[in-house]
Amino acid sequence: MLKAVILIGGPQKGTRFRPLSFEVPKPLFPVAGVPMLQHHIEACAKVPNMKEILLIGFYQPNEELTRFLFTSQQEFKITIRYLQEYAALGTGGGLYHFRDQILSGGPQAFFVLNADVCSEFPLPEMLAFHQEHGDPSSLVILGTTANRTQSLNYGCIVENEETNEVLHYVEKPGTFVSDIINCGIYLFTPDIFQHIAGVFQKNQQDILLEEPANGWHRAAAIRLEQDIFTALAGQGKLYVYKTLSFWSQIKSAGSAIYASRLYLNRYHITHPERLACNQDGGYFILTVFHVQQPPLIAIPTSLCPQLGPNVSIGTGVTIGAGVRVRESIILHGASLQDHCCVLNCIVGWDSTIGKWARVEGTPSDPNPNDPYAKIDSETLFRDSKLTPSITILGCNVTIPSEVIILNSIVLPHKDLNRSFKNQIIL
Ligand SMILES: Nc1nc2c(ncn2[C@@H]2O[C@H](COP(=O)(O)OP(=O)(O)O[C@H]3O[C@H](CO)[C@@H](O)[C@H](O)[C@@H]3O)[C@@H](O)[C@H]2O)c(=O)[nH]1
Numbered sequence: 543m544l545k546a547v548i549l550i551g552g553p554q555k556g557t558r559f560r561p562l563s564f565e566v567p568k569p570l571f572p573v574a575g576v577p578m579l580q581h582h583i584e585a586c587a588k589v590p591n592m593k594e595i596l597l598i599g600f601y602q603p604n605e606e607l608t609r610f611l612f613t614s615q616q617e618f619k620i621t622i623r624y625l626q627e628y629a630a631l632g633t634g635g636g637l638y639h640f641r642d643q644i645l646s647g648g649p650q651a652f653f654v655l656n657a658d659v660c661s662e663f664p665l666p667e668m669l670a671f672h673q674e675h676g677d678p679s680s681l682v683i684l685g686t687t688a689n690r691t692q693s694l695n696y697g698c699i700v701e702n703e704e705t706n707e708v709l710h711y712v713e714k715p716g717t718f719v720s721d722i723i724n725c726g727i728y729l730f731t732p733d734i735f736q737h738i739a740g741v742f743q744k745n746q747q748d749i750l751l752e753e754p755a756n757g758w759h760r761a762a763a764i765r766l767e768q769d770i771f772t773a774l775a776g777q778g779k780l781y782v783y784k785t786l787s788f789w790s791q792i793k794s795a796g797s798a799i800y801a802s803r804l805y806l807n808r809y810h811i812t813h814p815e816r817l818a819c820n821q822d823g824g825y826f827i828l829t830v831f832h833v834q835q836p837p838l839i840a841i842p843t844s845l846c847p848q849l850g851p852n853v854s855i856g857t858g859v860t861i862g863a864g865v866r867v868r869e870s871i872i873l874h875g876a877s878l879q880d881h882c883c884v885l886n887c888i889v890g891w892d893s894t895i896g897k898w899a900r901v902e903g904t905p906s907d908p909n910p911n912d913p914y915a916k917i918d919s920e921t922l923f924r925d926s927k928l929t930p931s932i933t934i935l936g937c938n939v940t941i942p943s944e945v946i947i948l949n950s951i952v953l954p955h956k957d958l959n960r961s962f963k964n965q966i967i968l
Contacts, residue, residue, distance in 0.1 A: 544669075545594045545644060545652040546586035548579060549633055552600030558794040558922070561936040561953050565891060567601050569657040570610055572871065573798050574805035575816060575854045577610055581805065582655050585663030587618035593647060595620060598636040599657075600627040632763030634770055638738040645732055654766075656726030660801035662787035662808070668729045671783040675706060681734060681774070683708065684727040685782040686789045689914045690718050697724030697767050700775075701782050708780040713767040721914065722782060724767065725789050734770070741769045790917055795888050796906045796932045797917045799869055803852040847878075862897070869905060879943070887933045890954065895935075896943030903932035904949050928964050 550569045559568045570577040579597070586595050601607065603624055615622050625640045637644065637654065644652060651672070653665055664684070672682050685699050698719040700710035712719045745762035764770075774780045788804045791797060809817050847865035849855070856874030861867075864881040875892040878884060882895045886903035895901055908915035922929060933947055936954035941947055948963040956967055 543593045543647060543649050544589060544591050545596065545647075545649045546582075546589075546592060547596045547598055547637060547644060547652060547654045548582050548586075548657050549636065549654065550579070550597050550599035550601065550657040552627070552630060553602075554630065559798075561951065562795055562888065562890065562934065564954065565937050566606060567604075569597075569599075570606060571798060572854065572856065572873070573660060573792065574802045574809065575856075578660075578792060578798075578801075579610070579657055580614065581660060582657065582663065583614050583618055583620075583622065585661075585665055586653060586655075587620045589653075589665050589669070592620060593649065595622045596640065596644060597622065597624045597657075598627065598640060599624070600630050600636075602626070630763060632765045632769075634738050634741070634764035634766040635762070637766075638735065638742055638764060641735050641738075645735075649732070651729055651731050654728045654730055658792045659726050659789065660792055660804055661725060661727060661789045662785070663727065664783075664785050664787060665727075665729075667785070668727075668783050671706075671781070672729050675781045676778065679731050679733040679779070681731065681780050682729040683771070683780065683782050684725040684789075685722045685784045686725050686786075687721050687784070687914045688723045688916055689912055690721060692914075692916050692918070693718065693721050693723055695916075697771070698722065699724060699782050706781050706783070707778060708771070708775045708782050711767070711771040711775040711780070713765075713772070722784065724771075725785070726791075728766075737770050737774060738764060741773075794906075794931070795934050796903075799852065799871060799886065799888070799905070799932060800907055800917045802854050802871060803869075806852055806854070856891075873937075882941075887935065890935045890937040890939055892937055893935045893939040893941070895941045896945070898944045899941050899947070900945075901933055901935070901941060901947045902949075903934075904930040906931055922966075928966060930964065 562571060569579045583595055586592055603626060607624060611622050611624060625643060627636045627639060631639055668682050668684060688696060694715055697711065697713045698715055699708050699722045700720045701707065701722060702709055741764050749762055771780060790801050790804060792801045847861050849867050852869045853867050855872045858875045859872050860877040862878060862880035865878045867884045870884050870887045872889045873891045876889045877894045879895060879897045881898045883900045884895065886905045887901050906918055908917050930949040933949060934951045936952055938955045939952045940957045942959060945961040950962050950965045950967060952967045
């Protein structure tokens with residue numbers, strides 16, 4: 543029997559997702575039209591013999607999360623539970639804290655997935671690889687190839703090319719170590735807990751030697767990457783399965799648009815029903831895009847909106863005549879009035895873009911000429927200037943007619959009265 547754990551982090555994480563993460567926890571933000579986590583859950587639920595999926599994080603359970611768990615359980619017909627850490631315990635600490643829940647029922651192995659990645663999730667392939675490599679208690683990391691410069695932003699793996707054993711592991715090294723990077727997707731056996739227990743004991747001893755702050759001892763985080771993988775590398779216990787299929791991190795709002803594109807490109811095989819087609823709504827589709835419900839369009843075909851490529855439209859969105867949208871996510875309840883143009887944007891829930899307005903951002907797509915390039919999840923500021931990036935409208939923002947909003951982030955509930963460029967509008 544198998545289980546899966548998804549590490550969803552908590553509210554202090556996902557800061558590069560603001561202001562969108564004010565409204566919805568980052569793991570529930572829609573990517574290719576469904577909550578980011580749903581892609582993980584769907585992949586796990588398809589693995590034969592999968593009994594349970596556990597989400598571990600330090601979010602306060604709220605109505606949205608509860609509703610998502612309820613509908614996902616019904617849709618995928620599998621038990622899904624949320625286990626809340628009392629503090630940020632780290633990628634290994636949360637697993638250790640809930641080890642009894644993970645081990646209940648006696649799974650012979652379990653997957654662990656970072657919530658903030660998009661992937662084809664080659665989980666059955668990882669299982670087959672595990673059976674062929676090393677002893678039954680060995681652990682498997684999913685790896686992919688990155689270019690030399692970008693590899694420094696990830697966990698880097700040096701492998702034995704014949705056996706795929708991990709010989710050396712360095713998390714986000716300062717200088718080049720290897721172009722094989724950790725995808726944040728693992729297959730563990732219950733033996734992992736012996737290794738985490740060793741680190742836990744050591745941390746406890748260190749903590750007891752420390753002066754408590756305000757009468758409290760801090761909760762020591764345990765990081766799978768630095769505390770466990772680095773120590774296990776070279777001991778015949780850790781293996782890397784390299785995938786050639788798509789994979790990307792989702793750290794910033796810009797990377798959510800890129801991840802949306804990666805999933806949408808697969809939808810004609812995996813979910814054709816999620817793609818809009820011409821006849822339904824009477825709009826031109828330049829390439830695939832996703833609509834949750836046909837948008838409300840009632841206009842002569844000569845003024846058909848042009849939607850796509852890579853556009854995802856939430857429920858209850860209103861789209862006027864002659865609207866142009868590409869490379870964007872339009873969240874539910876938004877209204878795009880006649881002839882407005884939306885490029886490389888996330889338009890927040892219930893926002894309105896006035897007639898003939900142009901709302902545009904700058905994509906941060908990976909270099910198309912480099913097969914191993916990954917998306918750069920830039921910091922917000924570079925040289926004390928806002929890095930040009932996609933434009934984000936928080937929820938319930940109003941953009942008047944005939945203005946231009948370029949490379950800007952607009953906080954929720956703003957009613958703008960003029961054009962803006964390269965600004966955060968508070
Ligand atoms: N439950 C829980 N989850 C956590 C915690 N801290 C982080 N996470 C979750 O664990 C995942 C990893 O988050 P980070 O710690 O921010 O690491 P990272 O910079 O994304 O790097 C990791 O992922 C890369 C691939 O995307 C890897 O290349 C890298 O080695 C590392 O594993 C995310 O899904 C995050 O929500 C925690 O204390 N508790």
